Amino acid sequence: MKKTVTLGALTVAALAAGAAGAATLDDVKARGELKCGVSTGLAGFSAPDANNVWQGFDVAYCRALAAAVLGDPMKVAFTQTTGQTRFTALASGEIDVLARNTTWTFSRDVDLKFEFVGVNYYDGQGFIAPKSLGVASAKELDGATVCIQTGTTTELNLADFFRANNISYEPVPIETNAEAQQQYLAGACDVYTTDASGLAATRATFETPADHVILPEIISKEPLGPLVRHGDNEWGDIARWTLNALIAAEEYGVTSANIAELSSAPTNNPEINRLLGTEGELGAMLGLDAEWAKRAIMAGGNYGEIFEKNIGEATPIGLSRGLNAQWTEGGLLYSPPFR
CATH class of the missing domain: 3.40.190.10 (Periplasmic binding protein-like II)
Known part of the structure; x- marks a missing residue:
C-alpha cells in the first residue's frame, strides 16, 4: 500500500x-x-x-x-x-x-x-464498510473507528480527508491486511481504509462479500x-x-x-x-x-x-x-x- x-x-x-x-x-x-x-x-x-x-x-x-x-x-x-x-x-x-x-x-x-x-x-485510497452500518459516503463517517495499516501513507491521507470534511474518527492501527480483515470482521473498527484494489481483494475473501460496500470516495492518488x-x-x-x-x-x-x-x-x-x-x-x-x-x-x-x-x-x-x-x-x- x-x-x-x-x-x-x-x-x-x-x-x-x-x-x-x-x-x-x-x-x-x-x-x-x-x-x-x-x-x-x-x-x-x-x-x-x-x-x-x-x-x-x-x-x-x-x-x-x-x-x-x-x-x-x-x-x-x-x-x-x-x-x-x-x-x-x-x-x-x-x-x-x-x-x-x-x-x-x-x-x-x-x-x-x-x-x-x-x-x-x-489506484487510490478508499473505504469499505458493512452495509449494516447504513452509510453511503465516507463523508458520513463522523466519529467512526477506522482500521489503518501502520507504515503507510494511509494515516496522512485519512487525517487530511477527515479534517477537510470537518469530521472526526478514531484510528485502529493494524500491521497486515490479514490483521485488518480479522479486526474489521470482528467489529473492532467500523470501516477499513486502504487502496481500493486492496479493499476489493479483501472483500472477495469474505464469507458474504455482498454484505460489505466499498464507499464511492477515492481520497488519494496511489500509483x-x-x-x-x-x-x-x-x-x-x-x-x-x-x-x-x-x-x-x-x-x-x-x-x-x-x-x-x-x-x-x-x-x-x-x-x-x-x-x-x-x-x-x-x-x-x-x-x-x-x-x-x-x-x-x-x-x-x-x-x-x-x-x-x-x-x-x-x-x-x-x-x-x-x-x-x-x-x-x-x-x-x-x-x-x-x-
Whole structure:
C-alpha cells in the first residue's frame, strides 16, 4: 500500500547506499534465483495457493522478471513483507526487487534511495464498510473507528480527508491486511481504509462479500509499482523494461497464444520484432539474450492477460480496467517504444 519516511528513513537510505554497489544481475545469475519481496498475502495480488505456490498480479511480474533473466519463471524466492519491513528488506539486499502494492512517492524515490521502475496499477485510497452500518459516503463517517495499516501513507491521507470534511474518527492501527480483515470482521473498527484494489481483494475473501460496500470516495492518488535500489542502473533497466514488455505486448496484440508464431520469424511490424528479439540488439543492451522479453511474456501472458486472470472482472476480485486500460483504450498504460 503506502509509506512512512519519518521513522528510520536515514537507516533505510544508508542501507540502500551500502547495497547499491553490488551488480544485482550478477548476483541473481550466480545464485540462480530471483529474490522478490511481496505482501504478507493479498488475494489476487500475491498469496500462496493450496499447494503453497505463490500466485497473483504482483507475483506474475516477479515470474516474468525471473524468466527474462534466468530463463525460468519458477526460479523465484518470495519474501513476505509488511508496510513496516518492505523498505529495509530491499535496502539491505535481502530482496532484489519489491513487487507489492507500494505507492510511488517523492520521498521514497529520493530520500529512501529507491527507484520505481514504472506503474503497474493506478489506484487510490478508499473505504469499505458493512452495509449494516447504513452509510453511503465516507463523508458520513463522523466519529467512526477506522482500521489503518501502520507504515503507510494511509494515516496522512485519512487525517487530511477527515479534517477537510470537518469530521472526526478514531484510528485502529493494524500491521497486515490479514490483521485488518480479522479486526474489521470482528467489529473492532467500523470501516477499513486502504487502496481500493486492496479493499476489493479483501472483500472477495469474505464469507458474504455482498454484505460489505466499498464507499464511492477515492481520497488519494496511489500509483503502485515495482521498485529496486538506487545505484544499480543496469538492474533498474532490466526491471523497468520487463514491465514495459508486458504492457507493450498487450498493445501490439502479442499474447501467450500467438507469441510462438510471432517469434518464429520476423513479422511486418518492426516493433514486435524488436520486442521478441527477431530484429535488432535490444537484449544485448540489457546484458541479456535476444529472447528475454519473449520469455517474460510467455511466463504469464501480456499485461492484459495477467490482469484478467488474477484480478479482472471475471475473478472474485472483480476489478475493471479503468485507469489501467491501455492508452489506446482511454487508460493510462503506456510503454515507451521498443527501438
